[in-house]
Amino acid sequence: MSVHEVYAIKYARHERRAAENFLHGDPHDGPMPLDYFVWLVRGPSGDIAVDTGFSAAVAKRRRREHLRCPGDGLRALGARPETVRDVIITHLHYDHVGNFELFPAATFHLQDLEMRFATGRGMAESRHRGAFDVEDVVGLVRRAYAGRVRFQDGDAELFPGISVHLIGGHTMGLQVVRVRTRRGWLVLASDASHFYANIEQARPYPIVWSVPDMLAGYEKVRALADSPAHIIPGHDPLVLERYPACDGLQGMAARLD
DSSP states (O other): OOOBEEEEEEEEEEOOBGGGGSTTOOTTOOBOOEEEEEEEEEETTEEEEEOOOOOHHHHHHHTOEEOSOHHHHHHHTTOOGGGOOEEEOSOOBTTTSOOGGGOTTOEEEEEHHHHHHHTSGGGGSHHHHTTBOHHHHHHHHHHHHTTOEEEESSSEEEETTEEEEEOOSSSTTOEEEEEEETTEEEEEEETTOSSHHHHHTTOOOSSOSOHHHHHHHHHHHHHHSSSGGGEEESSOTTHHHHSOBOTTOTTTEEEOO
16 A cells, blocks of 8 residues: 655644634634645655645735745645646635646646535625635636546545545535555545644534534544544644654644654
């Protein structure tokens, strides 16, 4: 079985309160910031990016703190975005699917349901479209027309030791990435669980398309991972505390495998 190295790369940050990170608030409200990550999976199938982040211009418009271009974070680990052949997009929210121009050679891997959601009737409602950027969605449509999007209908193995799994909940077509590593099966949960606390306490994040699907997703993610310690949430600053920093990238990148 192929084994892989997996890295979390922080590229932005946003100050928030704990009450903003749980569907019904938090009685012990206090600071609970979001970190924004992209991920790198490295193994026999080459360097594979998971999500692509947002640009400095988008950060300014949405009032986020942009720390570095996600492409520069990949380069710091020896990956070249311009030659990456495969990018897995967990879902189409603005913080996971910008920066297409950094990956001119890539095929993008996405769930059918996510494209349906991002181009369907739900986008007529502000509560659903707020975390989408229309230019990102249109950009992926253009790449689909160019033959550069590979769609999945549910769970699928993309490469030996790397599979995607439809979760939904946060968006209609959210997928997580399961990776075989030297320490076992690891799950990049992305926004199936923004923080460790969401999944550990079964407390949904408030940006949600389907609460039942989000709760069921917690169970599916647990079943896919070899242990709770093999689940990597999508936005928790604790990731960079629980895993060893990459050389010279303290506070910016960690090795997860």
